[in-house]
Amino acid sequence: MASESASARHVAIIMDGNGRWAKRRHLPRALGHKRGVEAVRELVRAVPAMGIECLTLYAFSSENWKRPEDEVGDLMNLMRKFIKSDLPEFIENGVRLRIVGDWRALDSDIVAMLEDALERTANGTQTLAVALNYGSQQEIARAATQAAHEGEITPDTIAAHLDTADLPPLDLLIRTSGEVRLSNFLLWQSAYAEMIFVDTLWPDFTPAHLRDALARFAARERRYGGR
Ligand code: IPE
Ligand code: IPE
Ligand code: MG
Numbered sequence: 001m002a003s004e005s006a007s008a009r010h011v012a013i014i015m016d017g018n019g020r021w022a023k024r025r026h027l028p029r030a031l032g033h034k035r036g037v038e039a040v041r042e043l044v045r046a047v048p049a050m051g052i053e054c055l056t057l058y059a060f061s062s063e064n065w066k067r068p069e070d071e072v073g074d075l076m077n078l079m080r081k082f083i084k085s086d087l088p089e090f091i092e093n094g095v096r097l098r099i100v101g102d103w104r105a106l107d108s109d110i111v112a113m114l115e116d117a118l119e120r121t122a123n124g125t126q127t128l129a130v131a132l133n134y135g136s137q138q139e140i141a142r143a144a145t146q147a148a149h150e151g152e153i154t155p156d157t158i159a160a161h162l163d164t165a166d167l168p169p170l171d172l173l174i175r176t177s178g179e180v181r182l183s184n185f186l187l188w189q190s191a192y193a194e195m196i197f198v199d200t201l202w203p204d205f206t207p208a209h210l211r212d213a214l215a216r217f218a219a220r221e222r223r224y225g226g227r
Contacts, residue, residue, distance in 0.1 A: 006218050008171040011210075012056035012193075014185055015040070017177025017201030024201075030074040035203035037082050044086075044095065044128055046207035050214060054127040054167050058185050062102065062135030076107060079132075083113045087120065096124030100163035101134025129167060136187040139163055164189055172217045174210075176202045194220050 015036060022032030040057060047055050060075060090097060097117050104111055114132075143161035147153050159165065170189040175181075178199040182190065196213045198205075 007051055008214055008217050009052065009168040010054040010056065010170050011052050011172045011174065011214075012058070012170055012186055012189075013205075014058045014173070014175035014183060015202040015205070016175060016179055016183075018203060020177060021201040021203040029071060032203060033074055033078055037078050039203050039205050040082075041086060043205070043207055043210060044090075045093070046210070047128075048093070048126050050207075050211065052214075054129060056100070056129040056131060056164070056167070056170075056186070058131045058134065058183075060101075060132050060134070061184060062133055062138055063184060076110065079110060080113065083110075083117055087117050090117070090121050090124070090128070094124045094126050095121055096127045097121040098127055098129040098167070099132055100129055100139070101132045102138065103132040105133055127167065129164070131185065134163075135184045136182075136189075137184055140188055159188070162188060172196065172213065174198065174213050176200050176205050192222065192224050194222065 018032035018036040019029045020032075021035065022029050044055070059079070064075070065072060089095075097114075099114055099118065103114060106114075139162055140158065143158045144153055146161040147157035151157070164170075164186070170186060170193040172195075173182075173186065173190055173193045174196045176198055178197070180197050186193075194217050196216055198209065198213070200209055
């Protein structure tokens with residue numbers, strides 16, 4: 001039965017621990033976030049060789065607005081910089097960008113940058129989904145509202161209206177930094193996902209850590225309620 005889970009098509013990561021990474025080094029939190037972006041870049045470069053069709057990264061939650069204004073500002077500025085610096089590489093490497101969450105509520109210049117990036121990467125074959133201003137309960141409520149508008153509310157009609165509707169089913173969810181909770185991420189999609197929690201802080205997470213998680217995933221037996 002292990003063959004059922006041999007390869008993961010869709011992997012999602014809760015990238016946590018930037019603040020603690022910085023704190024341990026007596027560095028400003030902003031630097032932890034900056035190093036976090038560097039870890040993202042390395043991972044996105046390595047993923048095509050791992051046979052993963054879709055990588056979904058939790059970058060900013062709908063609850064992260066509770067943070068101090070300067071930290072939110074730092075995170076938004078890093079977003080701007082990242083899109084600007086890495087978009088050419090995405091296009092060249094066939095990365096197809098997707099955004100999940102209520103991203104259209106972000107600052108209008110970021111929305112415009114993202115719209116441009118989505119359009120210019122639309123033909124890519126390697127999906128990178130970024131969760132921005134994302135909250136899973138909000139996503140489910142939006143999807144259920146739309147489903148109700150159109151007719152019956154069923155698991156299928158809700159799923160068809162989730163932000164992730166056109167992504168492969170979630171196989172593996174990883175969270176870094178030792179926290180063992182979902183923090184409002186992909187609650188619906190995780191129904192039968194395998195989960196791996198690692199102590200590594202996000203800026204220290206490398207492609208080797210992901211390969212290790214994939215090996216652990218491959219050894220899992222997925223049953224989906226059967227036997
Ligand atoms: C994850 O790192 C980044 C975001 C949530 C945007 P944190 O900033 O949550 O780092 P810790 O959890 O405080 O260490
Ligand atoms: C989850 O991390 C959100 C992201 C990684 C973007 P948090 O650091 O916000 O989660 P909590 O507050 O510890 O649950
Ligand atoms: Mg955190």
